[in-house]
């Protein structure tokens with residue numbers, strides 16, 4: 001087995017005196033989709049923020065592509081090749097689709113052969129038609145696609161997505177799920193945080209379940225999908241549709 005692309009070890013982190021992550025271990029191998037699932041407030045977003053560097057860990061380590069990125073700023077971690085599509089999407093409403101994507105192209109790896117803004121926009125069926133429309137005029141699903149496009153234009157080695165299907169209508173949820181699967185087929189490595197357990201188990205190869213800042217269960221998506229006791233105990237769902 002080759003070394004993981006991302007390796008998180010005994011990561012402890014939080015906000016001020018509040019400890020949220022109690023020692024997280026997780027690996028993401030090149031080419032995989034790894035999902036991080038768990039109830040609200042267990043520390044999923046905090047895990048992604050600590051990996052990126054917007055939250056600084058108290059202890060533990062984050063190794064990416066052979067480099068220790070534990071204490072790097074978010075900007076430096078992005079330059080190392082990690083991109084985060086945040087929970088709130090953070091689209092610039094007054095800028096057009098192309099202008100939003102152009103901002104993403106300013107960050108990320110310096111040495112990377114980045115795609116052009118139009119190349120990335122063209123890959124998204126529902127952005128192509130709106131390339132000169134303002135962010136504010138897009139639907140929720142389109143804004144999510146734009147947030148993903150803005151991350152991809154930096155040519156990241158690892159794409160982290162924080163609840164990309166949150167608040168979207170069921171048909172749009174499926175569009176996002178298909179997009180993640182497509183990006184992975186084309187070579188993207190993905191760390192996905194999801195509340196939608198069905199989407200996570202469908203698209204991921206491997207799953208970590210978080211509860212109260214710890215990994216309480218891990219396994220292949222197929223093994224978790226069959227484990228009714230784990231689904232019920234940690235996620236409050238008995239079956240996955």
Ligand SMILES: Nc1ncnc2c1ncn2[C@@H]1O[C@H](COP(=O)(O)OP(=O)(O)O)[C@@H](O)[C@H]1O
Pocket residue numbers: 015018020038039040041042043044045046047
């Ligand atoms: N900026 C913050 N300042 C203080 N506490 C926070 C902040 N963000 C999140 N928390 C707290 O950290 C815990 C974990 O939050 P979070 O990582 O967002 O959980 P999840 O993404 O799993 O829903 C929660 O108790 C939340 O209230």
Ligand SMILES: [Mg+2]
Pocket residue numbers: 044045046087
């Ligand atoms: Mg969250």
